[in-house]
Amino acid sequence: xxxxxxxxxxxxxxxxxxxxxxxxxxxxxxxxxxxxxxxxxxxxxxxxxxxxxxxxxxxxxxxxxxxxxxxxxxxxxxxxxxxxxxxxxxxxxxxxxxxxxxxxxxxxxxxxxxxxxxxxxxxxxxxxxxxxxxxxxxxxxxxxxxxxxxxxxxxxxxxxxxxxxxxxxxxxxxxxxxxxxxxxxxxxxxxxxxxxxxxxxxxxxxxxxxxxxxxxxxxxxxxxxxxxxxxxxxxxxxxxxxxxxxxxxxxxxxxxxxxxxxxxxxxxxxxxxxxxxxxxxxxxxxxxxxxxxxxxxxxxxxxxxxxxxxxxxxxxxxxxxxxxxxxxxxxxxx
Ligand SMILES: Cc1cc2nc3c(=O)[nH]c(=O)nc-3n(C[C@H](O)[C@H](O)[C@H](O)COP(=O)(O)O)c2cc1C
Numbered sequence: 001x002x003x004x005x006x007x008x009x010x011x012x013x014x015x016x017x018x019x020x021x022x023x024x025x026x027x028x029x030x031x032x033x034x035x036x037x038x039x040x041x042x043x044x045x046x047x048x049x050x051x052x053x054x055x056x057x058x059x060x061x062x063x064x065x066x067x068x069x070x071x072x073x074x075x076x077x078x079x080x081x082x083x084x085x086x087x088x089x090x091x092x093x094x095x096x097x098x099x100x101x102x103x104x105x106x107x108x109x110x111x112x113x114x115x116x117x118x119x120x121x122x123x124x125x126x127x128x129x130x131x132x133x134x135x136x137x138x139x140x141x142x143x144x145x146x147x148x149x150x151x152x153x154x155x156x157x158x159x160x161x162x163x164x165x166x167x168x169x170x171x172x173x174x175x176x177x178x179x180x181x182x183x184x185x186x187x188x189x190x191x192x193x194x195x196x197x198x199x200x201x202x203x204x205x206x207x208x209x210x211x212x213x214x215x216x217x218x219x220x221x222x223x224x225x226x227x228x229x230x231x232x233x234x235x236x237x238x239x240x241x242x243x244x245x246x247x248x249x250x251x252x253x254x255x256x257x258x259x260x261x262x263x264x265x266x267x268x269x270x271x272x273x274x275x276x277x278x279x280x281x282x283x284x285x286x287x288x289x290x291x292x293x294x295x296x297x298x299x300x301x302x303x304x305x306x307x308x309x310x311x312x313x314x315x316x317x318x319x320x321x322x323x324x325x326x327x328x329x330x331x332x333x334x
Contacts (some may be wrong), residue, residue, distance in 0.1 A: 011220045013035045069093070115144060151170070179272040186216040230280075
C-alpha cells in the first residue's frame with residue numbers, strides 16, 4: 001500500500017496508544033513487521049510551545065521510518081503550525097486524531113468532537129493540507145454515538161480536502177473501547193472513497209487481519225491492544241515457527257525491547273515502562289498474576305528485569321507450547 005508517495009511495506013501496523021507507543025515500542029513493532037508506526041497523540045498547542053513532554057513524545061529512531069506523527073487539536077492555525085513542525089522533525093506522514101473519546105479531550109472540542117462539526121473539520125484539514133508537503137491522514141470513529149454515525153460523510157469530506165488515507169476505528173465515541181467493533185462501517189467507508197482505508201478494532205492475529213481485509217475491503221489493518229505483550233503479531237512468519245523457536249524469538253524481542261527502554265528513558269520512567277510491558281509479556285503464561293505482582297513491587301530497572309528473567313525461565317513451555325509449571329503452583333519470589 002502507498003499513502004501518498006510513502007510506500008508502506010506491510011499490511012498490518014501498530015495503532016497509536018498514548019503512554020504506550022513510544023519510540024522503543026514502535027521500533028520493536030517495526031522490527032517485528034509493522035508496516036507503519038504512529039506516535040501517540042500530540043497536542044498541537046503544547047507542540048507549538050516546545051513543552052518538554054511534547055518534544056519527548058516526538059522523539060523517534062530513524063530506523064522506525066516510515067513514521068506517522070499524530071496531532072490533536074481544534075484550531076486550524078495552531079494545528080497547521082504544529083504540523084509544519086512535525087514535518088520538519090522528520091514525520092513521513094502527519095495524522096490528525098479525530099477519534100479520541102476521552103472527556104477531557106472532547107470537552108475541549110478535540111479528538112472525536114471534530115466529527116460533530118464537519119464544516120469546521122474541513123477548515124482544519126484545508127489548513128493542514130496547505131501546511132504540509134508530506135501525506136496527511138486522519139483517524140476517525142464511526143461517529144459520536146449510535147444516533148450520529150457519520151464516518152462516511154467525514155471520509156468523503158476528507159478525501160475532497162486532499163487527505164491521503166483514512167483509518168477507521170468503527171466504535172462510536174460513546175462506545176470508547178468497549179463492545180465489539182462493527183467492522184461493516186469500515187467497508188462502508190472503503191466503498192465511499194478512493195483513497196486507502198485502514199481498518200482497526202479487535203484484531204489480535206494475522207488471521208483476524210486477513211479476515212478484516214476480506215470482509216471490508218480495507219487495504220491495511222491497524223492493531224492496538226492485540227500488540228500489547230505480543231509485538232510478534234505483526235510477523236507473517238512467527239505463527240508458523242515451532243514452539244521452541246517462537247519462545248526464543250520472544251525472548252530475544254523482549255530483551256531488546258527492555259534494552260531500548262533503558263537506553264531511551266531516564267531510570268524512573270524506564271522502570272514504569274518496563275513494568276507495564278513486562279507485565280503484558282507475561283499474559284497467557286502460567287503464574288502471570290504472581291509475576292505481575294512481583295513486577296509492580298520492584299523499584300529499579302535491574303530489579304524488574306531480574307524478576308522477569310527468573311519467571312521466564314520457570315515457565316519454559318513444553319514442546320506443544322504449554323507452560324511447564326502448572327498455573328496453580330506458587331512462583332518463587334526469589
Ligand atoms: C491506552 C490506549 C491509548 C490510546 N491512545 C490513542 C492515541 O493516542 N491516538 C489514537 O488515535 N488512538 C488511541 N487509542 C485507540 C487505538 O489506537 C485503537 O484505535 C483502539 O485501541 C482500537 O483498536 P484495538 O481494538 O486494536 O485496540 C488508544 C487506545 C488505548 C487502549
